[in-house]
Every structure is written in structure tokens, then in C-alpha cells.
Amino acid sequence: MQQRPTADISRRTFLKQGVWTIAAVSLSIGTLGSAADGETAGDCVTTGDILGPFYRRNAPFRNDLTGNGVRGRKLVVKGRVIGNDCKTVVKDALVDVWQCDGNGEYDNRSNDFRLRGRQRVDDGGGYAFTTIMPGRYLNGRQFRPAHIHFRVTGAGHRELISQLYFAGDPHIDDDPWASSKHATHRVLAVKANDDGIDSIVFDIYLEA
Numbered sequence: 001m002q003q004r005p006t007a008d009i010s011r012r013t014f015l016k017q018g019v020w021t022i023a024a025v026s027l028s029i030g031t032l033g034s035a036a037d038g039e040t041a042g043d044c045v046t047t048g049d050i051l052g053p054f055y056r057r058n059a060p061f062r063n064d065l066t067g068n069g070v071r072g073r074k075l076v077v078k079g080r081v082i083g084n085d086c087k088t089v090v091k092d093a094l095v096d097v098w099q100c101d102g103n104g105e106y107d108n109r110s111n112d113f114r115l116r117g118r119q120r121v122d123d124g125g126g127y128a129f130t131t132i133m134p135g136r137y138l139n140g141r142q143f144r145p146a147h148i149h150f151r152v153t154g155a156g157h158r159e160l161i162s163q164l165y166f167a168g169d170p171h172i173d174d175d176p177w178a179s180s181k182h183a184t185h186r187v188l189a190v191k192a193n194d195d196g197i198d199s200i201v202f203d204i205y206l207e208a
Contacts, residue, residue: 045205045207052163076200077202133166
């Protein structure tokens with residue numbers, strides 16, 4: 001079994017080693033296979049995506065990821081965590097998110113856990129993170145489109161590992177994961193909220 005790289009490895013070193021593509025392909029086989037099966041259950045399914053090499057455990061609990069010197073275009077990402085019956089709130093679900101900064105770099109080593117955070121849903125299943133628009137970075141010869149990673153767990157439900165993409169990103173068509181039919185409902189439009197801040201709504205459905 002391939003081991004996940006340690007948090008000390010840099011994104012650039014990891015990509016040069018060529019492990020990213022191998023890890024991504026191996027992870028996507030299982031994750032997207034499960035998602036494909038789930039699509040037959042109805043509309044209330046959030047499909048899976050690759051974990052990627054830059055996940056870090058034990059990110060701090062917080063809803064604002066813009067501290068510790070983070071700069072960029074502010075973005076609010078919010079939604080609800082619901083069962084795949086389309087109505088039942090997944091109580092106490094844990095939403096774990098991480099992303100790169102505007103320059104395409106992940107914080108893989110600092111104690112600040114920049115642009116990483118966890119949050120328990122509220123009584124209505126809601127979550128909300130304030131972050132920035134992520135940048136893009138080269139994966140081999142192609143840029144990965146901007147994306148935000150999600151790892152969502154809830155008692156009595158299957159863990160979901162997925163990614164959110166942004167409508168209109170010019171690199172989606174060239175990316176094997178973002179362009180997959182399984183990602184269609186995870187390519188979402190950004191709209192200004194009542195405060196004029198860019199916002200995106202991403203409701204997450206967990207399979208029992």
C-alpha cells in the first residue's frame with residue numbers, strides 16, 4: 001500500500017518526484033468508483049474525488065481560514081450536510097477543508113495550518129467557512145483548476161472525500177477529475193451574498 005507523504009514534504013518536491021499522479025490515480029479508482037455506484041440512488045448524492053497528497057490531520061476547529069497572513073479574494077463557502085434521503089440532517093457531522101493559497105501553495109508544515117480548518121455542523125446541519133479563492137498549480141504539464149478539498153464524516157454514514165470546483169475555470173476541461181461526469185454537480189458558480197462578498201453554496205449528501 002502506498003504511504004501518504006509526510007507533512008514536511010513540499011508541493012514542488014512532491015510533484016517533481018512524480019508521486020502525485022500515481023497517488024491520485026490510485027485513490028481515484030476507489031473513490032470515484034463508489035461515487036459512480038451512488039449516482040444510481042437519486043439526485044441527493046455528493047460524489048467523491050481524490051484525496052490528493054496534501055491532507056493534514058488535526059487541523060484546528062475554526063470557521064475563518066483567512067488569518068495568519070492569508071491574502072486573496074475573500075470567499076464564503078457554506079451549505080448543509082444531509083443524508084442521501086434528501087432531508088435528514090447528519091447530526092454532529094464533521095467538515096474538514098483544506099486548499100492552496102492564491103499562488104497555488106499549500107501550507108504543509110507550519111503550526112498555523114493556513115487555509116485548513118474543521119467545523120462541526122450546527123443543529124440544522126449547516127456549516128460555513130470564510131476563506132479565499134484558491135489559486136492553481138501545475139500537475140505535470142497541466143494546471144489543476146482551482147479547488148477546495150472536503151473530508152466529511154458523520155455517525156452512521158460513509159466518509160466522503162471530495163472536491164469543490166468553480167464554474168468557468170479554464171482548466172476544468174483538461175483536468176481528469178474536474179472534467180469527469182462524476183464532478184458535474186460539484187462545479188459551482190460563485191455569487192455575491194447580501195454583503196457583497198463572493199459566496200458559494202455546496203450542500204453535501206452523505207450515504208448511510
